Amino acid sequence: MxxxxxxxxxxxxxxxxxxxxxxxxxxxxxxxxxxxxMVHGIEGFLEENFIDLDDYLSDNNxxxxxxxxxxxxxxxxxxxxxxxxxxxxVYEKIFSILEKHEIDAFFYTGGNDSMDTIKMLSDYAKEHNxxxxxxxxxxxxxxxxxxxxxxxGYGSCAKYIATSLREVIRDNASFSKxxxxxxxxxxxxxxxxxxxxxxxxAKDETGEGVDAIYLPEVDFxxxxxxxxxxxxxxxxxxIVVAVSEGxxxxxxxxxxxxxxxxxxxxxxxxxxxxGTATTxxxxxxxxxxFKTRAIEFSTLQRAASHIASLTDINEAEMVGExxxxxxxxxxxxxxxxxxxxxxxxxxxxTGIYDIHDIANVEKKVPxxxxxxxxNQMKQEFIDYAKPLIIGELQxxxxxxxxxxxxxx
Ligand code: F6P
Numbered sequence: 001m002x003x004x005x006x007x008x009x010x011x012x013x014x015x016x017x018x019x020x021x022x023x024x025x026x027x028x029x030x031x032x033x034x035x036x037x038m039v040h041g042i043e044g045f046l047e048e049n050f051i052d053l054d055d056y057l058s059d060n061n062x063x064x065x066x067x068x069x070x071x072x073x074x075x076x077x078x079x080x081x082x083x084x085x086x087x088x089x090v091y092e093k094i095f096s097i098l099e100k101h102e103i104d105a106f107f108y109t110g111g112n113d114s115m116d117t118i119k120m121l122s123d124y125a126k127e128h129n130x131x132x133x134x135x136x137x138x139x140x141x142x143x144x145x146x147x148x149x150x151x152x153g154y155g156s157c158a159k160y161i162a163t164s165l166r167e168v169i170r171d172n173a174s175f176s177k178x179x180x181x182x183x184x185x186x187x188x189x190x191x192x193x194x195x196x197x198x199x200x201x202a203k204d205e206t207g208e209g210v211d212a213i214y215l216p217e218v219d220f221x222x223x224x225x226x227x228x229x230x231x232x233x234x235x236x237x238x239i240v241v242a243v244s245e246g247x248x249x250x251x252x253x254x255x256x257x258x259x260x261x262x263x264x265x266x267x268x269x270x271x272x273x274x275g276t277a278t279t280x281x282x283x284x285x286x287x288x289x290f291k292t293r294a295i296e297f298s299t300l301q302r303a304a305s306h307i308a309s310l311t312d313i314n315e316a317e318m319v320g321e322x323x324x325x326x327x328x329x330x331x332x333x334x335x336x337x338x339x340x341x342x343x344x345x346x347x348x349x350t351g352i353y354d355i356h357d358i359a360n361v362e363k364k365v366p367x368x369x370x371x372x373x374x375n376q377m378k379q380e381f382i383d384y385a386k387p388l389i390i391g392e393l394q395x396x397x398x399x400x401x402x403x404x405x406x407x408x
Contacts, residue, residue, distance in 0.1 A: 004023070005038060006053075006074070006108075007038035010114045014157070014305040016073075022319065023321070026320070030328055036101070042077065051074070066405045095124075103132065107320075108134070108135075108136055113360065116359040125332065133331065134333060135332065139151060141154055142154075142188070142192050142194065149338045156304070160297075160304040161199060165210055183238075183293045184243060184281045185199070186298075189244050191362055217370065247276060256279055307392070314391075331352060333354065
């Protein structure tokens, strides 16, 4: 491979840059001349907006800083490639840019929507006898890519959620029953409850944890929810509940939509989900008279590189390296996967899988892993998720604040 290019797409994570680092590292080991980075994914690529990663990463201090930098260092996008029929000019442009810059391989870090880009481009290349190869590098806090055991980005987000919830539980328990507060914490993840399930990891040795967990895999029943809060209030002086942003009623209506009607919709047709905790906190306050508090972890959960999981950082780097290795072997139209060998002791390897079985497919939390009677997660989930949050990478501090690598 003479030159290659890597792009970032979709919602950022706190370890997505480690995958870019892994791509760069392996490519340089293999003697690739230029490792380009697309600025804002395929959207920037179409404008030939690239950087040469040598300008940043040939310095090992920057390489280490990049691994500690959250969000998309290269810039991200939510851009859906149009279908080929009627849009041949878009595809011709993409391939002419690749040819012009002698780029032999194209790497895209992203979730199920972003893998659609790899599918479209690798299919087009095959049908038009193009030689360039296209590889997907998994990334999403939502952990909803199929086939792979888990997704880089998930472990760090889960670690932030468990840590912050433990702190919220401590705070909320400070007062006596006379000042009972119902704290409702909203967690990202869209239609998959993997991140909200990570609330279960907040439980400590004393057994103190969140009082209830509501995932989008189960239809949400408002009456039962209010009943549960009332029941908990009979014995508890503090109530902390974790809810997914994507919880919905039996007709598919999102709970956050009970508050307002208009929501922005992205290129892949996803509605912006937020406001679930506030909606429920207002309902509980009205129905029970209890003091309530709504917390939306929002961006904080996916940008918290100061508390990222070392396991996650290492795996994010590993999948980047593997993608380059496989592209160099001539593979195309594939995504790198994480293949768990054992949970205790934890061990995981990388593999590759056909992108057609991955793009646009969402993997949900198995219903058998949910304790439906108690609104908690079962041990199967804990055993699955616990190894993914292990380990820390010390941030590099300056003036008391972690440093990041920025694009010039
Ligand atoms: O797909 C990752 C994710 O963080 C989801 O959990 C969340 O619903 C969505 O992105 C938010 O997207 P945006 O930041 O574009 O509003």
